Amino acid sequence: MASYNLKVNGKEKTVNIDDDTPLLWVLRDELDLVGTKYGCGIGQCGACTVHVDGVAMRSCSVPASSLTDSEITTIEGLSTEKLSPVQEAWKELDVPQCGYCQAGQIMTATSFLKQNPNPDNQDIRNAMHGNICRCASYNRIEKAVALAAKKMS
Amino acid sequence: MKNQDKITFSRRNFIRTSALASGGLLIGFNFFTACKETAQPPVDITKLNFNDFNAFIKIADNGYVTIFSPNPEIGQGVKTSMPMIIAEELDVPWEHVSVAQGILDTNNYTRQVAGGSQSIRFGWDALRQTGATSKQMLINAAAAKWNVDASTCNASNGIIKNANGDELGYGDVVNDAAKLEIPENITLKSPKDYNIIGKDAINVDMEHIITGKPLFGLDYKTEGMTYVSVARPPAFGQKINSYDATAAKSVNGVSEVVQFGDKIAVLASSTWAAMKGKKALKIDWAKDSTLENTSDHNKELNKILDSNSLDVRREDGNVKKAFAQADKLIERTYESPFLPHNCMEPMNFYANVTTDKVHLVGPIQTPAGTARRIANLIDRNEEDIHLEMTRMGGGFGRRLYGDFALEAAEISNITKQPVKVVFSREDDMAAGIYRPAIKYRIKASIKDGKVTGYHLKEAAINSNMYGLIPNFFPAGAIENYKVETGNYRSNITTGAWRAPYTNFLAFAEQSFFDELAEELNVDAVQLRLDLLSNVEDGKDPSIEYSAKRMIDTIKLAAKKSNWGNSSSGIYQGFAAYYSHNTHVAEVVDISLENGKPKVEKVTVAVDCGIVVNPTGAKNQIEGGVIDGIGHAMYGDFSFENGKPQDVNFNTYRLIRMKETPIVETYFVENELSPTGLGEPGLPPAGGALANAIKAATGQILTKQPFIKELNSRKTDLSA
Numbered sequence: 001m002a003s004y005n006l007k008v009n010g011k012e013k014t015v016n017i018d019d020d021t022p023l024l025w026v027l028r029d030e031l032d033l034v035g036t037k038y039g040c041g042i043g044q045c046g047a048c049t050v051h052v053d054g055v056a057m058r059s060c061s062v063p064a065s066s067l068t069d070s071e072i073t074t075i076e077g078l079s080t081e082k083l084s085p086v087q088e089a090w091k092e093l094d095v096p097q098c099g100y101c102q103a104g105q106i107m108t109a110t111s112f113l114k115q116n117p118n119p120d121n122q123d124i125r126n127a128m129h130g131n132i133c134r135c136a137s138y139n140r141i142e143k144a145v146a147l148a149a150k151k152m153s
Numbered sequence: 154m155k156n157q158d159k160i161t162f163s164r165r166n167f168i169r170t171s172a173l174a175s176g177g178l179l180i181g182f183n184f185f186t187a188c189k190e191t192a193q194p195p196v197d198i199t200k201l202n203f204n205d206f207n208a209f210i211k212i213a214d215n216g217y218v219t220i221f222s223p224n225p226e227i228g229q230g231v232k233t234s235m236p237m238i239i240a241e242e243l244d245v246p247w248e249h250v251s252v253a254q255g256i257l258d259t260n261n262y263t264r265q266v267a268g269g270s271q272s273i274r275f276g277w278d279a280l281r282q283t284g285a286t287s288k289q290m291l292i293n294a295a296a297a298k299w300n301v302d303a304s305t306c307n308a309s310n311g312i313i314k315n316a317n318g319d320e321l322g323y324g325d326v327v328n329d330a331a332k333l334e335i336p337e338n339i340t341l342k343s344p345k346d347y348n349i350i351g352k353d354a355i356n357v358d359m360e361h362i363i364t365g366k367p368l369f370g371l372d373y374k375t376e377g378m379t380y381v382s383v384a385r386p387p388a389f390g391q392k393i394n395s396y397d398a399t400a401a402k403s404v405n406g407v408s409e410v411v412q413f414g415d416k417i418a419v420l421a422s423s424t425w426a427a428m429k430g431k432k433a434l435k436i437d438w439a440k441d442s443t444l445e446n447t448s449d450h451n452k453e454l455n456k457i458l459d460s461n462s463l464d465v466r467r468e469d470g471n472v473k474k475a476f477a478q479a480d481k482l483i484e485r486t487y488e489s490p491f492l493p494h495n496c497m498e499p500m501n502f503y504a505n506v507t508t509d510k511v512h513l514v515g516p517i518q519t520p521a522g523t524a525r526r527i528a529n530l531i532d533r534n535e536e537d538i539h540l541e542m543t544r545m546g547g548g549f550g551r552r553l554y555g556d557f558a559l560e561a562a563e564i565s566n567i568t569k570q571p572v573k574v575v576f577s578r579e580d581d582m583a584a585g586i587y588r589p590a591i592k593y594r595i596k597a598s599i600k601d602g603k604v605t606g607y608h609l610k611e612a613a614i615n616s617n618m619y620g621l622i623p624n625f626f627p628a629g630a631i632e633n634y635k636v637e638t639g640n641y642r643s644n645i646t647t648g649a650w651r652a653p654y655t656n657f658l659a660f661a662e663q664s665f666f667d668e669l670a671e672e673l674n675v676d677a678v679q680l681r682l683d684l685l686s687n688v689e690d691g692k693d694p695s696i697e698y699s700a701k702r703m704i705d706t707i708k709l710a711a712k713k714s715n716w717g718n719s720s721s722g723i724y725q726g727f728a729a730y731y732s733h734n735t736h737v738a739e740v741v742d743i744s745l746e747n748g749k750p751k752v753e754k755v756t757v758a759v760d761c762g763i764v765v766n767p768t769g770a771k772n773q774i775e776g777g778v779i780d781g782i783g784h785a786m787y788g789d790f791s792f793e794n795g796k797p798q799d800v801n802f803n804t805y806r807l808i809r810m811k812e813t814p815i816v817e818t819y820f821v822e823n824e825l826s827p828t829g830l831g832e833p834g835l836p837p838a839g840g841a842l843a844n845a846i847k848a849a850t851g852q853i854l855t856k857q858p859f860i861k862e863l864n865s866r867k868t869d870l871s872a
Contacts, residue, residue, distance in 0.1 A: 074365065075365030091355060098498075
């Protein structure tokens with residue numbers, strides 16, 4: 001066990017963890033940020049997606065101890081006063097069914113739109129392919145990413 | 154089945170009304186006794202432990218309404234759609250209504266279950282009556298205050314008015330209303346006057362979901378709670394011989410290791426530490442019973458199909474005679490593997506067993522049955538059990554079984570501390586209660602250009618199709634008809650999986666009809682319409698579907714999909730299926746990309762009666778269809794020496810964005826009572842896809858997953 005300083009959603013946090021502890025479990029169990037979800041633990045499903053220095057990353061597969069110099073953003077930190085354009089689009093199109101995977105979907109979409117603000121449908125499909133939705137809300141995720149791009153332009 | 158504007162009901166539908174100490178009115182109502190006599194409980198009633206639903210609504214003294222919904226939310230949308238029905242008849246603005254998840258309350262709710270796509274169907278009358286009765290009580294209270302006859306008053310949008318132009322809000326009279334007798338002979342709204350039902354209402358948990366608020370079982374925690382990872386036998390048919398926990402106990406954060414039955418629980422201060430501790434356990438597993446293989450299951454199921462001593466589930470006419478006199482006989486055997494549910498939220502449950510009470514929190518589709526089993530298991534009175542349901546990260550049938558909750562209760566009982574059992578994905582997939590592997594053999598006879606006989610045999614692991622399925626189409630449409638079933642008892646645990654049995658049966662039958670159509674040289678859609686024209690609705694009361702509704706649904710799907718006139722390079726496949734009281738027809742459009750089928754679009758027509766919440770309804774259909782296509786295409790799960798061969802998403806393939814077709818959904822418009830949508834969209838999808846692949850390539854698929862069968866044939870489909 002060792003003490004590490006992390007910057008999560010703009011706030012400095014000190015955690016006492018083993019150096020192999022994935023960021024996911026530090027967020028969920030130590031920092032009470034449970035919006036980031038556990039789905040597979042091996043980077044295959046995308047439910048645990050967060051932003052590290054603005055880039056989408058699978059928090060289940062990266063040790064928190066390696067991120068002491070990074071800005072970590074979770075779904076809880078995506079918007080403060082009002083919903084982000086991606087969240088607005090998700091709401092407008094009534095995307096979620098069970099809702100469990102959606103935080104990860106939103107984090108992936110947000111990071112993707114930063115890199116590609118004017119995607120076509122094929123770009124969106126490629127970008128979102130790594131995130132599983134077991135309820136299969138894929139049609140609406142695809143439409144919501146396109147709508148969010150429109151809102152941001 | 155026609156809706157009535159006026160439904161007579163008695164006070165027994167309401168189980169309690171009371172004024173609240175905090176102000177406001179509380180009304181309890183009983184779903185089950187409020188059901189019309191013609192409403193039948195779902196067929197698998199004993200298995201699903203599914204019976205009546207009760208719920209409460211509270212009207213606060215500011216006029217705002219809360220419904221305590223007893224029905225667990227697993228993503229099927231009832232937490233939104235059920236309150237809409239109350240709000241419609243109570244006549245309050247939708248914005249003034251909120252819904253709270255009811256806790257398990259065995260005194261006030263008799264049984265609380267999500268299953269069988271039945272929540273809306275059973276809730277329809279009761280929810281409307283409750284809303285309308287409450288509205289009348291509020292009107293009666295206002296009339297008394299004004300000293301006028303209640304019949305001269307009316308109410309809408311939360312405001313009561315009288316003939317003199319006076320107005321009172323619901324909140325102004327709610328405390329008086331709570332003291333009144335429950336009125337009878339309430340008039341319900343006509344569907345043409347609906348303001349809320351039939352209009353899109355977004356998911357009531359939307360803001361919480363998209364901002365990452367704690368909602369799910371996995372998110373629940375209490376001060377001092379310990380996380381638990383459980384080592385279970387890696388293969389079905391194994392038990393613990395011995396184990397060494399030395400290394401596990403030396404993992405940072407691990408506090409305790411305990412054996413219970415043939416499982417070992419590792420308790421720790423974090424999920425990660427518990428999981429690491431479990432990996433560090435050294436366990437010597439021993440054989441306890443047969444270690445089964447998928448290849449053995451194949452042989453056993455084939456033996457059943459070949460046998461002549463199966464259980465006859467329905468028999469019309471004389472199939473043997475029809476076969477003997479046939480011009481032509483067609484026979485096919487269809488095979489499907491086991492399937493894990495793979496809810497995105499792995500199984501988990503919180504338990505705190507103390508001398509005072511047993512506190513349980515988590516995602517469960519069957520809270521009452523689970524609480525009873527826990528009381529039994531740890532020898533407690535049912536009254537000690539306090540169970541709270543969380544939102545569920547998917548159910549698909551897996552959370553009907555409370556094994557994970559029982560584990561949590563047992564571990565808390567042994568270790569005397571609050572615990573949260575968390576399954577890893579590997580635990581979730583390897584300790585499943587799977588959709589059983591099933592085979593169907595269908596044989597049909599053709600004589601003088603007509604289908605004269607139909608014989609279906611089912612061979613399944615552990616259990617067979619539930620009671621009403623033999624009465625689904627084509628029962629009633631073919632003169633000589635027989636359904637027989639048999640099963641092989643396995644130690645691999647199996648259970649309900651979204652649209653039990655029909656999730657594969659529909660593929661088998663709907664593919665078979667396509668072959669029959671080809672043999673008869675008739676269009677595939679026309680064959681269904683021809684067969685359905687043999688059925689007179691109501692003539693044989695055992696027949697489950699409505700031929701008229703199915704015909705209308707099929708025609709809508711054919712029209713909207715441009716059936717028979719698809720554009721160049723697009724191949725179409727058709728399937729129609731009735732299940733869970735809803736009629737669905739689907740047309741799958743595929744293209745070939747480098748010789749491989751690419752699913753482009755699915756056009757779906759649905760008759761579920763009145764559509765309560767169109768956006769939610771479409772969500773269910775889109776999800777069900779893509780789920781059906783995904784599992785038909787990719788779902789594969791096998792056992793070697795009792796051990797599941799896939800335990801995570803690196804090898805177990807679920808459908809993803811790029812493989813997903815666009816789903817277009819159309820509803821048959823009518824004013825019939827609504828039926829469920831969580832399951833019925835799924836069954837036809839696999840058959841429609843197989844028929845599209847056949848249209849494109851001539852390949853007849855008989856085994857799921859299709860991808861495996863196509864690859865094994867090494868067919869260049871572009872050839």
